[in-house]
Amino acid sequence: MAPNRNIPNPARTLLTLFGVMAVLTVVMFAQGHPTPKLGLDLAGGTSVTMTAETESGKKAPAAQMDQAIKIIRDRVDGSGLADVDIHKEGDNVIVVSVPGNKEDSGRIVSLVSAAAQMQFRQVLVSAAGAGTATVAPTASPTATGTATPKPTKSVKPNVTESSKNRALSKAFAAPTPTPTTSKSTTPAPTTTTTPEIDPSALGADYSKVTDKAVIAQFEKTNCEAGPPGTQVEGADDPTKQFVVACDPDGQEKYILGPVKVLGTEISDANAQAPNVQNNQPGWEVALKFKSKGADQFGDLTKLADAAYTANPNDPEARIAIVLDGRVVSAPAIQSGPILGGTASINGGTDFNEEYAKGLAQSLKYGSLPLKFPDSGQNIENISSSLGADQLRGGLIAGAIGLGLVVLYCLFYYRALGVVAVLSLIVASAITYISVVILGENMGFRLSLPHIIGLIVSIGITADSFIVYFERLRDELRLGRALRPSVEVAWNRARRTIIVADAVTFIAALVLYFLAVGGIKGFAFAMGLTTLIDVVVVFFFTKPLVALLARRDFFAKGHKLSGLDSHRLSKPTPVARLKRQEA
Structure with missing residues (x-):
């Protein structure tokens, strides 16, 4: 057979x-x-206790606490690490237990505690970060020459168009206006510390800033007094029409206008490695907006582009990307409005791989509905x-x-x-x-x-x-x-x-x-x-x-x-x- x-x-x-x-x-x-x-129970690790803070000082709403736990869990799952225990204790406390070595623990602690509240605001006034008097962002053009400001060091995005047409990346270039006369010179911005001088005489334009308290705060702010990236009080409040903020290096300060786009309108965010061929020196975060956010971002870039067309040195030609009250970058819109619903954040060499990936994860999975200040954190090792x-x-x-x-x-x-x-x-x-x-x-x-x-x-x-x-x-x-x-x-x-x-x-x-x-x-x-x-x-x-x-x-x-x-x-x-x- x-x-x-x-x-x-x-x-x-x-x-x-x-x-x-x-x-x-x-x-x-x-x-x-x-x-x-x-895991944590066999290898030990770190336990982080975070206490939520509300503006009223009362206990955090249960719905917001549950939402915060969900966002933190999504961030942790997206980071690739497993067996991280996240649970709520009482009304205002979230406990995150992270297994493994201190390197992993530190990364997760930074990831889960970041509020990741992103805002896009138009720059109205800019000046040098130090001093008590307002400094003109640029001198007005004259017959003898044009004073050109030194570009901020915080933004060095690539200046080549994306092959995927995802961001019109030239539009996110740092402000580098070109003089219009042959006799132009490029001296450093002039700085004065004499309070009695009328700010308008130096070229600062407060006409669109209706809050005198913000103007006073702006004149007193010294961004170089603290560590780089110091947050100005109140800069993270999306309800404020005008806020004062510092650039990451502390060399420039801004008065920013109302929030035009919130981070909640971001549908996706991904970290991308440096691309030398496209003149991208550091890591960047590619953003994709939701339908409503794409329209809002397009309208914002139209305003900035119109200001740049009228005067390349106008601060209003710049858009500030504000993350948790700190300006990540404030690039100028130079090549027309961005209408495709995508953009990118490129901080040059200041963006390393860990920071870019952490920022992308935070933005992708949403901003926390509550604040978890450092003063309310308790970190302990688990045997x-x-x-x-x-x-x-x-x-x-x-x-x-x-x-x-x-x-x-x-x-x-x-x-x-x-x-x-x-x-x-x-x-x-x-x-x-x-x-x-x-x-x-x-x-x-x-x-x-x-x-x-x-x-x-x-x-x-x-x-x-x-x-x-x-x-x-x-x-x-x-x-x-x-x-x-x-x-x-x-x-x-x-x-x-x-x-x-x-x-x-x-x-x-x-x-x-x-x-x-x-x-x-x-x-x-x-x-x-x-x-x-x-x-x-x-x-x-x-x-x-x-x-x-x-x-x-x-x-x-x-x-x-x-x-x-x-x-x-x-x-x-x-x-x-x-x-x-x-």
């Missing part, structure tokens, strides 16, 4: 599985860390000693459970039980490799709930073996030979195995999306091991049984094989019924 070509070659199937495992093992060692990353004791107890319990499963399989199935033991070993090896690779590439960290899920999966995996073995023994009781019984039993058992594993996987999937914290970790581990169980049963257990069926030890029913005729002489009720029907 010709062999059934629909039956896979068991030896080839086993070799394929071991080949894949070998490749994954090489990848695991090539990553440089062949051990799993551990891993308690988790290590619990891990030791969990491993002991898992070893006892695994030992009982092995003893049962060997006692009841004899040599056939060795197949179950080998299958458990292969499943454990694949699980270990998967955990290490996921930890290195996706930030997966092994915690106590994960380990509990892995231990529980031992029973799920053993169930699959038992279903197949019992089906095989039923076929032998009907009087069939071993080799055809292996295939018939498999055809019947695999449906049961697939259905059982599918139910378990769906339960794990639902639990994963509905739960948080440790329960979510338990669900992930259970879902992962359920998939591994399917792989092992299909690509190891069944092919190995098919190979062993060719050996006389099993084919002739040796008393230690687990398939001996004496043990199978008493047919089950199902087998008796089938014999009667036959």
Whole structure:
């Protein structure tokens, strides 16, 4: 009789599985860390307690606290790190527990505490950052020459048009006006510290600033007095029509007009690496606005472009990008309004990779509805000693459970039980490799709930073996030979195995999306091991049984094989019924 070509070659199937495992093992060692990353309870880490602050001083609304937790969780998930616990305590407190080393902890603390409240405002007045008197942003053109201001160091965006037409990047260039007469000179801006001088005599135009208190604050502000990027009080309030702000270097100060576009109108933000060919010296953040925000941003750039067309030195030709009360940059619109709904923030060499990616994550997942000031933060280190004791107890319990499963399989199935033991070993090896690779590439960290899920999966995996073995023994009781019984039993058992594993996987999937914290970790581990169980049963257990069926030890029913005729002489009720029907 010709062999059934629909039956896979068991030896080839086993070799394929071991080949894949070998490749994954090489990848695991090539990553440089062949051990799993551990979570907060096993490796220790940092716990950050943040207290929300409201303007009224009362407790924060529950809806805003829940929204803040959701935004923080989205930011953390987007950063690629896992097993970060975020929960609320009381009315105003959010606790973020970060596993791992101090470098990861510091990055997450910075990420979750940043309010990321972005505003786009038009610059109305600008002056040097130091001094108490207002300085003209530029001298008015005369017959003898034009005084050109030194461009701000905070913005050095690329000046080439994007190949993807995403931002008309020339429009976000720093102000570099060109003199219009041949006798022009380019002296540094003139600065005076004499309060009695009329600001209008120096060229400053307060005509559009109707708040005298803001003008007084502007004249008193010294941006160079504090560290670079010092925030001016009140500059982060979107309800204020006029605010005073400093540039990142403290060399320039501004009076900014009303908020024209809020950061909530940003639909997407992505960090982009430097591109020397496009004259992009540092990292930048590419922004994409929502429909309403795109229209608002287009209208704002039209105003700035009109001001630039009338007078390239007019401060109103510049748009200030304000993040949490600090001006990230204040570029001029030089090449027409930006109407495509996209733009980019480029801080030149001041934007490094970490800052650009953190800013992009914060903007992408939204601004926090509440303030979490530094004074309300409490950072403490968490020891891993308690988790290590619990891990030791969990491993002991898992070893006892695994030992009982092995003893049962060997006692009841004899040599056939060795197949179950080998299958458990292969499943454990694949699980270990998967955990290490996921930890290195996706930030997966092994915690106590994960380990509990892995231990529980031992029973799920053993169930699959038992279903197949019992089906095989039923076929032998009907009087069939071993080799055809292996295939018939498999055809019947695999449906049961697939259905059982599918139910378990769906339960794990639902639990994963509905739960948080440790329960979510338990669900992930259970879902992962359920998939591994399917792989092992299909690509190891069944092919190995098919190979062993060719050996006389099993084919002739040796008393230690687990398939001996004496043990199978008493047919089950199902087998008796089938014999009667036959």
